[in-house]
Amino acid sequence: MIATIFFNLFSMSKKLIAIHHRPGSFSDRWIEYCQENNFSYKLVDCNKTDIIKQLEGCLGLMWHWDLTDYKSYIFARQLTYSLTLKGIKVFPDQNTSWHYDDKVGQKYLLEAIGAPLVKTYIFYNKKEALKWLNTATFPKVFKLRGGAGSSNVKLAQDKKQARKFIRKAFIKGYPHKNRLEQLKERFWVLRRDRNIAGIENLVRGIGRFFIPKQNDKFYLKQKGYVYFQDFIPKNTFDTRIVVIGERCFGARRYCRTGDFRASGSGIFTYNPLLINKKMIAIAFDVAKKLGTQSLAFDFVIDNNDPKIIEMSYCFAIECCDDAPGYWDTNLKWCAGEVNLQKFMIQDFIEALNTNKHRSLKSSKQAIDE
Ligand SMILES: Nc1ncnc2c1ncn2[C@@H]1O[C@H](COP(=O)(O)OP(=O)(O)OP(=O)(O)O)[C@@H](O)[C@H]1O
Ligand SMILES: [Mg+2]
Known part of the structure; x- marks a missing residue:
């Protein structure tokens, strides 16, 4: 309790997190979360050449970059990885993002860890x-x-x-x-x-x-x-499973009429009874092995066995908004309001909090010794 109060005070004075704001992206909701919870944040512009300087005094950076912005292909992974070497925590971090929008990379990664x-x-x-x-x-x-x-x-x-x-x-x-x-x-x-x-x-x-x-x-x-x-036949829908920390969300997405493709059809349901539990277990397992902060999987069914077709750290901002809850790592259903961006920032702040305490603890130990 005291530690949390101290951390909150610390965060207010030190600018806990930096957020790159791109209207229409996850940053809208991250900023909303900070404002509602009185977390100090600083808006930064990752596209500017002085970004490292802008981040002085910040403990973490959250930046929702994606395939709609060509610039992120040039430098997002490079910048965020460099920041981690400087001790700045980032979302998405390297484990979460290096394979984003890269089905070639995903093939080797998923084969290497024995994922289906x-x-x-x-x-x-x-x-x-x-x-x-x-x-x-x-x-x-x-x-x-x-x-x-x-x-x-x-x-x-x-x-x-x-x-x-x-x-x-x-x-x-x-x-x-x-x-x-x-x-x-x-x-x-x-x-x-x-x-x-x-x-x-x-x-x-x-x-x-x-x-x-x-x-x-x-x-x-x-x-x-x-x-x-x-081609895995007889799939009139695919299943989108999202793992954020210890929560798992699911949606069934139906194919367009006369087409084998579901993604982009806009026809979906969040009915938890229609989500295959084996997919949830696989998604938790893969996300844990990869050490990701946020990961969405697309699954199809091959003779009763769920198979992954691809994965992605980000998705449409409103993804899962209407879901009635999520599964925890014991595959237990937890009913409640869903806002994926809120869960991302909660986990991120929590991780910063833990890191901070760890470093405060180790400096105290060093003094004691
Ligand atoms: N190997 C496959 N067998 C059967 N159907 C498939 C297969 N691969 C993809 N599909 C169907 O095609 C759709 C699009 O494929 P995929 O998810 O690879 O593409 P995408 O454009 O990257 O999608 P997203 O918008 O989810 O990123 C899937 O939602 C699924 O319905
Ligand atoms: Mg897909």
Whole structure:
């Protein structure tokens, strides 16, 4: 108790955490949490060259960077890792984020720890990939290393289609963002919602198709590798499982009509009775092995066995808002309000608190000795 009061006083005078604010991102809710709980925080701008100086006196940095910002691919991992060497705790830390939006990295990581990843094949050589086609079974799922909302995920029904994907991967390459797929996505949203917002969204999309955002031009082209996964049939939905600390959240996401892809369909339920417990256990186990602060998994079912298709430290800001609770590490259901960003910052502050006490304790021990 006394320790907590001391820590709170310390945090008020020392600027406990720095937050990079990007409106519309997790930082909206992190800031809200600090304000509601009287935690001292400092707004910083990670994009500025003097970021290390801005962080002077701060114990931790929270920065929600993601695939919508090309700059984060250039330096987010590098900056946050460097800060940890300086003793500044970060969210997301290296364990949590190095594999973000990197399905190639995830293949090796999940295989290395023996996690149940859907069988995945990667080739860095056209000849080798074409040779593999002779023994492969079909369909296979073709993916790019990055992307969200299923926009870079396609089905290769047969050898001929797979060959086309391989040729393009090693000759012309693929844009990181597929504008045609994104436009189709807006058509799908309009068909699903049939409202004015859907029409506006489509009109904006047509504009974006012809005139891409300036920033979109900075993403690197995807070429020189090709990624396939076994297609796991009969999945009319996938399951999104999120692990934040010792809490696990679940959603069932249904596929678009006439499509094998669920992500981005916008049709989902948080009914806990529909979430497979084996997935929760696997997710807790993988998150523990990887030592992550926040990790979302997408699962499908392969003959009764849950298989991971990919993972990501971040997700849509409103993810799980309507969930009626979560499971703890004993797989016990805990009913209650869900705000994933609040759980992230609670854990982060708690970890800072523990670190601080540990360092106060060790300096006291050093004095005693
Ligand atoms: N190997 C597979 N077998 C069957 N269905 C799959 C497979 N891989 C992906 N899918 C389906 O396609 C969807 C999109 O795949 P994936 O999650 O890999 O792409 P993404 O665009 O990165 O998604 P997200 O928006 O979740 O980041 C999944 O939600 C799932 O429904
Ligand atoms: Mg996914």
